[in-house]
Amino acid sequence: MSYKKYNWEVVGNDYNSPLFRNYIWVKCFFQYQKYLKLSRPVLGITSVNNDIEYICEMRTWENTHNEAKERALNDYNFIERIIDQSHKKGEAMNRWTQKNIFKADLTKMSHRQLWQLWDKHERLQSYEYAFGVAIPILDFQKFSFVENNLVKFLKEKAPKDQYSDYYAIFTEPIYNSFAQDQEADLLKLMTQFYGKKKWRDDVMEKNLDYLRSEYLNFIKLLHQHTRKHCWVYYVYNGPEFTEDDFLGFIRDYLIKNINPNQELKKLALHRKELVKKQKEYIELLKPDKFNLAILKLAGKLIWGKPRRKDYQSKSYYHVKKLQQEVAKRLFLSLEQVRSMPYEMVKSCLINKKEPDVSIINEINKFHICLPNDDGSIAVLHGQEAKEFYKKVKRSDQPKEIAHTNKIKGACACKGKARGSVKIINVLADMRKMDYGDILVSTATTPSIVPAMKKAAAIVTDEGGLSCHAAIVSRELKTPCVIGTKIATKILKDGDRVEVDATKGIVSKL
Numbered sequence: 001m002s003y004k005k006y007n008w009e010v011v012g013n014d015y016n017s018p019l020f021r022n023y024i025w026v027k028c029f030f031q032y033q034k035y036l037k038l039s040r041p042v043l044g045i046t047s048v049n050n051d052i053e054y055i056c057e058m059r060t061w062e063n064t065h066n067e068a069k070e071r072a073l074n075d076y077n078f079i080e081r082i083i084d085q086s087h088k089k090g091e092a093m094n095r096w097t098q099k100n101i102f103k104a105d106l107t108k109m110s111h112r113q114l115w116q117l118w119d120k121h122e123r124l125q126s127y128e129y130a131f132g133v134a135i136p137i138l139d140f141q142k143f144s145f146v147e148n149n150l151v152k153f154l155k156e157k158a159p160k161d162q163y164s165d166y167y168a169i170f171t172e173p174i175y176n177s178f179a180q181d182q183e184a185d186l187l188k189l190m191t192q193f194y195g196k197k198k199w200r201d202d203v204m205e206k207n208l209d210y211l212r213s214e215y216l217n218f219i220k221l222l223h224q225h226t227r228k229h230c231w232v233y234y235v236y237n238g239p240e241f242t243e244d245d246f247l248g249f250i251r252d253y254l255i256k257n258i259n260p261n262q263e264l265k266k267l268a269l270h271r272k273e274l275v276k277k278q279k280e281y282i283e284l285l286k287p288d289k290f291n292l293a294i295l296k297l298a299g300k301l302i303w304g305k306p307r308r309k310d311y312q313s314k315s316y317y318h319v320k321k322l323q324q325e326v327a328k329r330l331f332l333s334l335e336q337v338r339s340m341p342y343e344m345v346k347s348c349l350i351n352k353k354e355p356d357v358s359i360i361n362e363i364n365k366f367h368i369c370l371p372n373d374d375g376s377i378a379v380l381h382g383q384e385a386k387e388f389y390k391k392v393k394r395s396d397q398p399k400e401i402a403h404t405n406k407i408k409g410a411c412a413c414k415g416k417a418r419g420s421v422k423i424i425n426v427l428a429d430m431r432k433m434d435y436g437d438i439l440v441s442t443a444t445t446p447s448i449v450p451a452m453k454k455a456a457a458i459v460t461d462e463g464g465l466s467c468h469a470a471i472v473s474r475e476l477k478t479p480c481v482i483g484t485k486i487a488t489k490i491l492k493d494g495d496r497v498e499v500d501a502t503k504g505i506v507s508k509l
Helices: 019-036 058-074 078-102 111-132 134-138 145-157 160-170 178-191 197-205 208-214 216-229 243-255 260-285 289-330 342-350 357-365 382-391 399-403 427-432 446-454 468-476
Strands: 009-014 043-048 051-056 366-371 377-380 406-408 410-413 416-423 438-441 457-460 480-482 496-500 505-508
Touching (some): 009 058, 019 043, 019 366, 058 134, 078 111, 078 289, 145 289, 160 260, 178 216, 178 243, 178 289, 178 468, 197 208, 197 243, 208 216, 208 243, 216 243, 243 446, 260 289, 289 342, 366 382, 377 382, 416 457, 427 446, 457 468, 468 480
Parallel strands (some): 416 438, 438 457, 457 480
Antiparallel strands (some): 043 366, 366 377, 406 505, 410 480, 416 496
């Protein structure tokens, strides 16, 4: 198998990602030559109980990065075209999965028809990943094409005492994310009831069953809201958000004493002022053609990167219905179906073979997805996976780091806060989170947004200009330090820290 000839090392982490998704992600890079005219970077995934490491042959990533960088320098619209294509294909994918899977009667379809749906969805997602991951590929080690050029230009041209303001203005998108659309719709829902003190008190104190008996119209609207937005935080594996989850968001607004009418006006005014300021600052800075493209691209990149992930999240939510139907026919659980190798799914649905449950359960606990040069994907499990896993290069933690009291990163959203550390990486961790805690994560994901809403500050190991933590912290106006590399290695639950996000420093107290 040709994957053995590469030198593999860890380049990132993620959570709650099953084989079903990992296979698609690893396969997407075979499309680089055809669709992006770039050489193929060699990347794979290791998975332990769905907690994953992204691994790669660094030399191939560097090659692709250099090609993409040259394209971007010679063609200012290269990155924007990638974002636009991702947007166009993402919308088309959502329409297809909604019509052909989510709203279809799968029970009347043959095994072969289910396989055709499975295969088509895999190809649509892979295409979307190919374009979506091209932006991170362009960012190599400490180089970030858009962010580095933006920072360089603003430091040269913006007034020194206003640099952070200029940076914030150009790194905020002028369009809503799907999460912001959800928040706006929830605020609009709240406006119909907020004036009634009894409703506010009952929402804070009573459970959903009581509210169903007392506030029929509110529950009806909450149900509609949930049906519309339940997928927004689904990511790869769910679960989808429930009425209880969105009720929690409403309580969060009430705890923070946020008036929904005032908040909606504030958001509308902020967006209007943002557009105005961006135009004013461009006139003051007088950028050349290249830097004008960078200034305009920064906000679009921050809008486009999570939007691509949201399109995928929505289709992963849709395809859950297909996975459930396959699980029912093969007498497996949903979790087991998500751990079936691609070829096994095909064999079971097309050739009516029995699924190998022992292999499926083994993969669910531990597997590795690796690309071969012939376009195939090797799925390692058992002893073979264990032996390969030991050979993957992982960066060692310098001994002196373990004793440091100061952690440095980059400012994603300025401000200061003090509080107790809570390490939050997955859904199950969120029960630890209280209002005013400092959320520390390897890299935040949409599934832990409820915990992020409670945080006095957010700190991550990974991330750059367009990472999830940076985007959400700006939306929430929560101080945030990203890219520390070591925060989760140094800090533990209960540690008292001060976060000076403006300076990008986290200090143990």
